[in-house]
Amino acid sequence: MSGPSDFQPTNPALKWIERRLPIMGLMHSSFVAYPTPRNLNYWWTFGAILSMMLALQIVTGVILAMHYTPHADLAFKSVELIVRDVNFGWLLRNMHAVGASMFFFAVYVHMFRGLYYGSYKEPREVLWILGVIIYLLMMATGFMGYVLPWGQMSFWGATVITNLFSAIPYVGDSIVTLLWGGYAVGNPTLNRFFSLHYLLPFVIAGVVVLHVWALHVAGQNNPDGVEPKTPKDTVPFTPHATIKDFFGVSCFMLLYAWFIFYMPNYLGDADNYIPANPGVTPAHIVPEWYYLPFYAILRSIPNKLAGVVAMFGAIIVLVFLPWLDTARTRSSKYRPLAKQFFWIFVVVCILLGYLGSQPPEGIYVIAGRILTVMYFAYFLILLPLLSRIETPRPVPNSISDAVLAKSGKAASIAAAFLIAGGLLIGGAQNARAEDSHGGASPPGNKWSFAGPVGKYDRGALQRGLKVYKEVCSACHGLSYVAFRNLADPGGPGYSTAQAAAFAAEYKIKDGPNDAGDMFERPGRPADYFPSPFPNENAARAANGGAAPPDLSLITKARSYKRGFPMFVIDVVTQYQEQGPDYVAALLQGYLDKPPAGFSLPDGSYYNTYFPGHAIKMPKPLSDGQVTYDDGSPATVAQYAKDVTTFLMWAAEPHMEARKKLGLQVFVFLILLAGLLYFTKKKVWASSH
Amino acid sequence: MNPDAATIAAGAPIEVDLTPIASGQDIKVFWRGKPIYIMNRTKKQVEEAQKVPLKDLPDPQTDQQRTKPGHEQWLVVIGICTHLGCIPIAHEGSYDGFFCPCHGSVYDTSGRIRQGPAPANLPVPPYSFLSDTKIQIG
Ligand code: FES
Numbered sequence: 123m124s125g126p127s128d129f130q131p132t133n134p135a136l137k138w139i140e141r142r143l144p145i146m147g148l149m150h151s152s153f154v155a156y157p158t159p160r161n162l163n164y165w166w167t168f169g170a171i172l173s174m175m176l177a178l179q180i181v182t183g184v185i186l187a188m189h190y191t192p193h194a195d196l197a198f199k200s201v202e203l204i205v206r207d208v209n210f211g212w213l214l215r216n217m218h219a220v221g222a223s224m225f226f227f228a229v230y231v232h233m234f235r236g237l238y239y240g241s242y243k244e245p246r247e248v249l250w251i252l253g254v255i256i257y258l259l260m261m262a263t264g265f266m267g268y269v270l271p272w273g274q275m276s277f278w279g280a281t282v283i284t285n286l287f288s289a290i291p292y293v294g295d296s297i298v299t300l301l302w303g304g305y306a307v308g309n310p311t312l313n314r315f316f317s318l319h320y321l322l323p324f325v326i327a328g329v330v331v332l333h334v335w336a337l338h339v340a341g342q343n344n345p346d347g348v349e350p351k352t353p354k355d356t357v358p359f360t361p362h363a364t365i366k367d368f369f370g371v372s373c374f375m376l377l378y379a380w381f382i383f384y385m386p387n388y389l390g391d392a393d394n395y396i397p398a399n400p401g402v403t404p405a406h407i408v409p410e411w412y413y414l415p416f417y418a419i420l421r422s423i424p425n426k427l428a429g430v431v432a433m434f435g436a437i438i439v440l441v442f443l444p445w446l447d448t449a450r451t452r453s454s455k456y457r458p459l460a461k462q463f464f465w466i467f468v469v470v471c472i473l474l475g476y477l478g479s480q481p482p483e484g485i486y487v488i489a490g491r492i493l494t495v496m497y498f499a500y501f502l503i504l505l506p507l508l509s510r511i512e513t514p515r516p517v518p519n520s521i522s523d524a525v526l527a528k529s530g531k532a533a534s535i536a537a538a539f540l541i542a543g544g545l546l547i548g549g550a551q552n553a554r555a556e557d558s559h560g561g562a563s564p565p566g567n568k569w570s571f572a573g574p575v576g577k578y579d580r581g582a583l584q585r586g587l588k589v590y591k592e593v594c595s596a597c598h599g600l601s602y603v604a605f606r607n608l609a610d611p612g613g614p615g616y617s618t619a620q621a622a623a624f625a626a627e628y629k630i631k632d633g634p635n636d637a638g639d640m641f642e643r644p645g646r647p648a649d650y651f652p653s654p655f656p657n658e659n660a661a662r663a664a665n666g667g668a669a670p671p672d673l674s675l676i677t678k679a680r681s682y683k684r685g686f687p688m689f690v691i692d693v694v695t696q697y698q699e700q701g702p703d704y705v706a707a708l709l710q711g712y713l714d715k716p717p718a719g720f721s722l723p724d725g726s727y728y729n730t731y732f733p734g735h736a737i738k739m740p741k742p743l744s745d746g747q748v749t750y751d752d753g754s755p756a757t758v759a760q761y762a763k764d765v766t767t768f769l770m771w772a773a774e775p776h777m778e779a780r781k782k783l784g785l786q787v788f789v790f791l792i793l794l795a796g797l798l799y800f801t802k803k804k805v806w807a808s809s810h
Numbered sequence: 811m812n813p814d815a816a817t818i819a820a821g822a823p824i825e826v827d828l829t830p831i832a833s834g835q836d837i838k839v840f841w842r843g844k845p846i847y848i849m850n851r852t853k854k855q856v857e858e859a860q861k862v863p864l865k866d867l868p869d870p871q872t873d874q875q876r877t878k879p880g881h882e883q884w885l886v887v888i889g890i891c892t893h894l895g896c897i898p899i900a901h902e903g904s905y906d907g908f909f910c911p912c913h914g915s916v917y918d919t920s921g922r923i924r925q926g927p928a929p930a931n932l933p934v935p936p937y938s939f940l941s942d943t944k945i946q947i948g
């Protein structure tokens with residue numbers, strides 16, 4: 123995009139087009155002949171990674187939108203049906219949801235890179251500001267996307283975030299009503315968010331074009347921060363940068379695939395598997411991890427308006443960065459003080475992120491205030507001051523000098539990704555929303571379905587189904603599971619005929635018939651498990667005020683707080699069985715008599731693992747209650763384990779397919795990355 | 811993008827029967843998609859609410875201003891935290907009123923803000939007593 127190109131196609135048809143629309147010349151000069159500094163390190167591949175993520179999000183998003191229903195009563199279910207019934211729907215959804223996190227992770231690396239190497243300095247101010255605009259658009263898009271599944275966190279996140287605008291004096295409340303399209307967050311809100319969530323990515327794509335354009339006018343910055351002077355300082359974009367970017371992208375894909383296939387719910391929140399309920403606020407509202415530092419800033423200020431201003435200010439301050447940091451030396455490589463403070467700043471951001479996920483009490487509030495001050499001080503005091511007092515080390519004359527002087531201590535890709543992974547894990551503080559005070563942490567179990575090659579134990583699934591049918595189904599629905607699913611691959615392993623016979627034992631309400639009456643008929647494989655109560659109020663009334671939750675998603679909707687450092691270790695061990703562990707522990711956690719000093723409300727029972735201990739469900743299982751015909755012990759422990767396995771399958775029927783495909787993808791990606799690495803070495807052999 | 815006609819129509823006033831609410835109990839009804847707490851306060855709670863000196867309140871309002879004369883035991887407030895809109899939990903927090911689990915705002919037995927980031931008291935919706943045991947909200 124920098125000036126006219128001398129590219130001349132040889133094919134006459136292409137020539138004809140090129141004369142009228144020189145698009146191939148544009149592409150050629152921007153992405154082929156474009157001179158790129160030869161000393162770029164792998165941090166520079168994040169630009170390409172981000173472009174790929176944007177494209178992936180748009181493609182998966184467009185397909186998801188074909189199956190999604192933006193209505194307050196149907197949205198939650200439609201997302202579940204995408205995951206269960208649409209071909210590879212689970213993959214699309216995981217890619218899109220995890221993709222959002224990865225997109226933000228990459229953008230944070232990209233921004234910190236710009237910060238470290240001074241990529242915002244003259245003449246790249248506009249480039250930087252366009253980047254901040256993209257970031258803001260991404261935040262809006264990500265937020266609205268998170269609302270669409272219409273779970274509890276979606277709903278309450280939307281409530282909290284839209285209410286931020288009510289802090290604006292005088293017009294605040296009218297703005298909020300305008301955002302909602304009603305008197306509270308509701309169906310109109312969901313509809314407009316869907317519309318905007320579909321629109322904004324294309325706006326982002328437009329600004330990205332400007333961003334790349336501005337980049338190609340000013341030229342890329344580089345780790346040494348000196349502009350290329352002679353042709354010796356640069357290499358052509360293709361093949362050099364292209365192959366390097368491909369390699370960077372393939373490594374990033376490995377990280378991405380790790381989450382898609384093995385820990386799809388790690389970055390999300392268990393509460394979002396509970397359908398939105400405007401009458402109940404979750405005990406602990408946390409935004410997605412990528413907003414946590416700003417959320418921490420918001421909460422650390424005790425005044426509402428000031429808190430909101432500080433939160434937005436924390437982002438807006440980035441726009442002014444080129445004029446706050448006036449140091450002449452670009453790269454922090456040659457700025458001994460700036461370099462140290464940069465790393466302190468990174469740590470401050472990560473700590474703020476951690477605090478954002480913690481309850482706003484005691485020490486967390488104080489720490490939050492200190493870190494907020496440090497955050498702003500970095501931009502408003504430190505950077506302007508440093509530019510005046512710091513004596514930078516001498517910068518090399520030219521890029522080729524720098525490359526020749528380099529002693530092999532350039533960030534190796536492995537180190538880069540280790541740090542990158544560390545950053546993500548630090549940032550990805552997915553505080554499980556489940557309130558843990560007063561509920562003991564459940565003991566871990568050995569689940570057949572845990573780990574990268576885990577599979578459901580068919581026997582346990584069949585026994586668990588029996589326990590569900592004979593015990594749980596009296597009060598709990600299983601409304602997202604259809605009888606036909608019992609014959610699905612990766613399920614309990616029944617034949618289609620067995621599933622049909624099982625269905626026929628149920629009475630299903632159908633109609634209206636020709637006379638306009640509702641009638642009952644035997645179940646068919648396509649029917650869903652009928653719920654024991656016609657609606658939630660009936661369920662509530664029949665159960666002493668606490669409606670028994672539907673169990674279709676219970677093992678994903680329940681969790682408990684893992685705490686630091688377990689949540690970091692979990693990324694590596696792929697531990698994500700909090701839900702099943704909790705359910706199994708709960709079923710066995712009843713005490714006949716509450717411990718001394720605990721006053722149990724009437725109509726409640728004492729459970730060691732239930733948050734608050736007073737549960738309305740009476741002890742559901744006792745030894746010998748269900749007869750097993752395969753010789754497994756008829757004990758509560760065995761029942762609990764079996765029914766939990768069954769419920770895990772009910773919550774995620776395609777888990778086996780997910781892990782299986784994951785393995786294939788990993789093998790492929792590792793091979794691809796290896797091949798790309800050697801190709802890259804070959805291409806760069808003459809340039810290093 | 812403001813509320814459409816149907817939404818506005820659905821926001822018409824509603825009537826609520828108070829007889830089932832025993833002293834010390836509360837119910838939550840929905841009006842215009844907002845939860846409204848109707849609380850039958852005990853004598854002790856009413857006294858507590860009336861005794862507080864105004865200077866202790868971040869958003870000074872007397873309990874009399876927030877209730878209807880002759881029906882002091884009834885507190886009717888919109889259960890939406892004035893901070894960022896969560897639903898505070900009734901009968902919790904150190905003032906025996908409401909506690910907001912989101913960012914820790916505490917309201918007293920009159921729904922007035924006492925502690926935490928919320929700037930204002932829980933708003934009192936427009937309502938009137940049709941009889942001693944029936945109110946109309948809206
Ligand atoms: S919303 Fe209630 S304290 Fe923030």
